[in-house]
Amino acid sequence: MLQATVAQAAVKMDEPELIRAAQRGDQRAFEQLVRLYDQNVLRLALNLLRSAEDANDVYQEAFLRVYKNLHTFRFDCSFHTWLYRIVTNLCLDALRKRRVRREENTVVETREGVLDRMDTVEERRAHGDPQRQLLSRQLQARIQKVLGELTPRERMVFEMRHYQGLRLRAIGELLGTSEEAAKNCLFRATQKMRAALGDFV
Amino acid sequence: MKCEQARDAMPLFLYGELPFEDEEKVEVHMDECADCRAALAKQQALFQAIDAGRMIPGEELLENCRAELRERLEREGFAGQRERSEGFWDKLRQGFTIHFHFLPGWAQVAGAVAMLAVGFTAARVAPGSLGGPWTTAGVAEPMTSRVRYVEPTEGGRVQIVLDETRQRVLSGSIEDQAIQRLLLAAAKDPSDAGLRVESVDLLKNRPQSAEVRGALLYALQHDPNAGVRLKALDGLKEFANDPETRQTLTQVLLKDDNPGVRTQVIDLLIQHRTDSMVGVLQELMDKENNDYIRMRCRKALNEMNASVETY
Numbered sequence: 001m002l003q004a005t006v007a008q009a010a011v012k013m014d015e016p017e018l019i020r021a022a023q024r025g026d027q028r029a030f031e032q033l034v035r036l037y038d039q040n041v042l043r044l045a046l047n048l049l050r051s052a053e054d055a056n057d058v059y060q061e062a063f064l065r066v067y068k069n070l071h072t073f074r075f076d077c078s079f080h081t082w083l084y085r086i087v088t089n090l091c092l093d094a095l096r097k098r099r100v101r102r103e104e105n106t107v108v109e110t111r112e113g114v115l116d117r118m119d120t121v122e123e124r125r126a127h128g129d130p131q132r133q134l135l136s137r138q139l140q141a142r143i144q145k146v147l148g149e150l151t152p153r154e155r156m157v158f159e160m161r162h163y164q165g166l167r168l169r170a171i172g173e174l175l176g177t178s179e180e181a182a183k184n185c186l187f188r189a190t191q192k193m194r195a196a197l198g199d200f201v
Numbered sequence: 202m203k204c205e206q207a208r209d210a211m212p213l214f215l216y217g218e219l220p221f222e223d224e225e226k227v228e229v230h231m232d233e234c235a236d237c238r239a240a241l242a243k244q245q246a247l248f249q250a251i252d253a254g255r256m257i258p259g260e261e262l263l264e265n266c267r268a269e270l271r272e273r274l275e276r277e278g279f280a281g282q283r284e285r286s287e288g289f290w291d292k293l294r295q296g297f298t299i300h301f302h303f304l305p306g307w308a309q310v311a312g313a314v315a316m317l318a319v320g321f322t323a324a325r326v327a328p329g330s331l332g333g334p335w336t337t338a339g340v341a342e343p344m345t346s347r348v349r350y351v352e353p354t355e356g357g358r359v360q361i362v363l364d365e366t367r368q369r370v371l372s373g374s375i376e377d378q379a380i381q382r383l384l385l386a387a388a389k390d391p392s393d394a395g396l397r398v399e400s401v402d403l404l405k406n407r408p409q410s411a412e413v414r415g416a417l418l419y420a421l422q423h424d425p426n427a428g429v430r431l432k433a434l435d436g437l438k439e440f441a442n443d444p445e446t447r448q449t450l451t452q453v454l455l456k457d458d459n460p461g462v463r464t465q466v467i468d469l470l471i472q473h474r475t476d477s478m479v480g481v482l483q484e485l486m487d488k489e490n491n492d493y494i495r496m497r498c499r500k501a502l503n504e505m506n507a508s509v510e511t512y
Contacts, residue, residue, distance in 0.1 A: 027274070034270065042258045042266060052262050059266045064273060140254050147251075161216055162248070163255060168218050183218065190212035197247055 019079055023071050030070075034063055037080070040164075041087050048091045048159050049098075050144065058090045084174050088156060095152035139200050146196040150189050157185040158193075202230040207237050211244045375403060385416050394426040401429055405436025414440065418449045427459040434465050441469045451481050460491040467494055471501040479507045 013021065013029065015036065021029035041062055045055035065086050073082055147155060156175065160166045161182075166174075172182040207230045213219045214227045231238050354360045373380045381404070388400040401420055408414045413436075420433035430453075440446040447470065454466045467485075470478060482498050486509055489495050502509050 030274075031271070034267075038267065039258065039263060042263060043256075046256050046258050046262075050256070052258075055258070056262070056266050056269070060270055060273060063270050064277070067274060067277065139250055143251055143254050161218075162251065183213070186216075186218075187209070187213065191209070193251070194212075194244065194247065197250075198243065200247075200250075 037083055045091055047163055049094055054094055061090055062087045088174055092152050092156055095155055146193055154185050154189040157182050158189040161186050202226040204237055208240050211241055375407060388416050388420060397429045398432055401432040405432055408436045421453055422449055427462055430462050442473050463494050467497050474505055479505060
């Protein structure tokens with residue numbers, strides 16, 4: 001999932017050096033550190049929250065927290081794990097708040113509405129895959145609706161396993177739970193998706 | 202393996218998250234069951250459909266995020282000068298909402314302990330009256346803070362009210378009245394003996410001022426720290442002839458528990474012998490157990506043709 005190799009090749013210092021420099025107050029080092037991971041952070045938040053605005057909020061809050069707490073980072077775990085704990089917690093909070101909002105408001109935002117607001121977001125194109133090209137907008141809307149109906153934890157585990165390609169063990173570690181619990185979450189998520197979407201494919 | 206089990210296991214099978222034996226069982230079942238092979242194909246198609254809905258952030262969104270972050274970091278004061286050791290503030294900043302109540306009345310602060318003495322007394326003695334021939338160095342000096350109270354608020358947040366004393370650096374002549382007032386206050390600060398020593402040391406060069414002399418006499422009589430009392434005594438030397446000073450010296454000679462102080466006092470007193478001293482010296486001979494002081498005392502009494510002991 002880390003796909004940070006491109007960014008890493010561009011930096012002169014390696015990651016531990018960057019972290020130490022940033023801990024000493026080196027702003028440029030901190031910015032480089034951010035750039036190693038921020039695309040992946042934004043992508044995760046965007047796919048979970050399906051809103052550029054909310055993804056930006058998570059991005060800002062996550063890196064501000066990293067900035068404020070970086071001096072407490074002691075290399076006990078990988079920086080990636082440390083960062084993603086922050087990010088996943090923020091995303092879970094956002095999903096939970098959204099669920100509360102949805103329960104309070106009977107009006108459910110349509111997926112089309114959400115997608116239409118994403119002026120700065122590009123949907124991945126099908127790149128010549130005929131099967132993907134045939135997928136109707138209706139099916140995509142339906143998929144997003146089902147994803148939106150998963151519990152925040154199910155949604156998170158599904159996102160990390162399906163989109164980010166993380167192993168269940170790593171997901172458990174990031175979410176502060178066991179591999180088994182992450183597996184159960186993933187199982188429930190896929191069961192719900194199959195039940196709701198099985199007839200469409 | 203039954204079809205139902207195989208179908209339940211399909212997503213984990215496709216993710217490669219099944220234990221080795223279970224994966225083996227699914228594979229064997231697929232070889233045998235056409236329906237389940239169709240179901241697996243359907244599951245794969247579903248996954249592909251889900252993949253197609255994947256969003257990737259555009260360049261513009263990413264750049265906007267980065268620009269906003271940079272701006273917010275600037276506001277947070279990331280100017281390369283950040284002290285990482287200010288644990289108190291860092292801890293406070295982590296997830297708390299802090300409401301700064303800048304308590305205006307110094308009386309409200311009076312109950313606070315552990316205030317940095319100079320900051321505290323400076324503010325108390327000269328609240329905002331910065332006229333005068335002194336300079337103020339630095340606007341954003343470090344502050345001393347004390348948590349006045351904490352209370353939980355809605356949504357699991359915490360409200361913390363801090364009393365804060367902002368440090369200022371003032372410099373000016375010792376002759377300056379305002380500077381002297383600050384030093385006089387600092388000379389009585391109960392929490393910091395070192396500060397009292399330094400303050401009395403500065404003040405002792407200006408004992409001509411009645412206010413300063415009063416402070417020196419007070420320190421000599423009441424300061425719990427012998428170092429401060431010795432400094433005060435030093436400043437009072439040239440007033441060994443002054444009746445008020447002599448009276449204080451006499452009391453100190455009989456009461457002070459520090460032989461160093463008593464030695465200095467007796468040397469000072471016997472430089473200017475008066476008849477009224479005889480009774481005091483005789484009383485001292487009665488109770489003093491320090492040999493040097495007894496010797497000085499006996500010598501003075503002899504020179505004054507007074508008997509060493511009372512009968």
